[in-house]
Amino acid sequence: MSSDASTVDADYAMRHWLGEDPGQIEIGSEAHKRLFCRMLLDTHNPYKPAVIVWPKLDPEALQRVTSLPIWDIAVQTEGRAQLRVSAYTALVNDPLLREALVMDGGEEARHKVVLGKLVEFYGISLAPEPAYQMPKDPEWGWLVTGYSECVDSFFGFGLFEAARRTGYFPDELVETFEPVMQEETRHILFFANWIAWYRRQLPWWRRLAFELKVVRVWTFLIWERIGIARGLDHNGEMQDANFALTGSQQIGLDLKLSELLDLCLAEDERRAAGYDKRLLRPTFMPRMARLVRRFMR
Numbered sequence: 001m002s003s004d005a006s007t008v009d010a011d012y013a014m015r016h017w018l019g020e021d022p023g024q025i026e027i028g029s030e031a032h033k034r035l036f037c038r039m040l041l042d043t044h045n046p047y048k049p050a051v052i053v054w055p056k057l058d059p060e061a062l063q064r065v066t067s068l069p070i071w072d073i074a075v076q077t078e079g080r081a082q083l084r085v086s087a088y089t090a091l092v093n094d095p096l097l098r099e100a101l102v103m104d105g106g107e108e109a110r111h112k113v114v115l116g117k118l119v120e121f122y123g124i125s126l127a128p129e130p131a132y133q134m135p136k137d138p139e140w141g142w143l144v145t146g147y148s149e150c151v152d153s154f155f156g157f158g159l160f161e162a163a164r165r166t167g168y169f170p171d172e173l174v175e176t177f178e179p180v181m182q183e184e185t186r187h188i189l190f191f192a193n194w195i196a197w198y199r200r201q202l203p204w205w206r207r208l209a210f211e212l213k214v215v216r217v218w219t220f221l222i223w224e225r226i227g228i229a230r231g232l233d234h235n236g237e238m239q240d241a242n243f244a245l246t247g248s249q250q251i252g253l254d255l256k257l258s259e260l261l262d263l264c265l266a267e268d269e270r271r272a273a274g275y276d277k278r279l280l281r282p283t284f285m286p287r288m289a290r291l292v293r294r295f296m297r
């Protein structure tokens with residue numbers, strides 16, 4: 001993005017946010033709902049994809065960027081996310097939560113436009129997009145998108161930083177794409193708080209059904225990623241978001257898994273550090289990473 005004063009301000013504002021009234025808040029309360037909804041709404045960065053100036057890359061950098069097998073799936077993931085978020089939004093009556101979900105879905109739509117512009121500018125050819133299906137159960141779709149973002153962002157943050165450090169992605173490109181990464185931080189923060197809040201709204205019998213659905217969502221996500229990894233083995237091409245699993249080789253890094261996990265943990269913390277400490281942080285991926293990390297040197 002360009003770096004005039006208003007852009008710099010907007011960039012700062014999207015990364016730093018405190019709720020208005022200090023003091024403790026109870027998870028699941030109205031105050032909690034206000035806190036996580038306002039966080040998303042107030043930190044929205046109003047950039048316009050159409051005016052993003054994509055940096056010219058030297059031939060080698062261009063080759064590296066265009067040959068990454070992630071663009072199809074990135075575009076499709078955003079397309080599906082946008083649809084799933086808006087399907088769930090239609091079920092929500094609470095005005096503030098609805099406003100925040102509209103914002104969330106709108107940002108997913110914008111990610112897709114940003115990626116479309118990037119792909120067009122660098123001449124990356126994409127497979128034809130599938131017809132995106134409206135989820136039959138909108139809550140299911142929203143949970144799938146929310147948890148997927150928690151998993152993929154966790155690895156994405158580390159890989160993005162690794163690609164920056166090694167120069168695999170030139171600085172100007174990192175800078176241009178950076179707001180999209182930070183938006184995913186806001187999304188997973190929003191999702192982690194929404195789910196904690198939502199759980200507390202449910203009477204026990206609905207809560208039970210909901211927890212079963214969450215288990216089914218995780219089963220689906222694991223199955224989806226195994227399927228993707230298989231697809232990679234058969235034709236040597238990466239078709240989906242398991243970029244996380246093989247990503248460090250893809251970006252030509254000689255990183256040990258332990259180093260990658262450390263980087264993911266550090267980036268995950270750094271990106272969320274500027275937001276109100278009373279908001280819950282997504283914990284599942286960092287906990288898993290720390291657990292795995294304990295068995296490594």
Ligand SMILES: [Fe+2]
Pocket residue numbers: 078081107108111184
């Ligand atoms: Fe997105």
Ligand SMILES: [Fe+2]
Pocket residue numbers: 081108149183184187
């Ligand atoms: Fe997102």
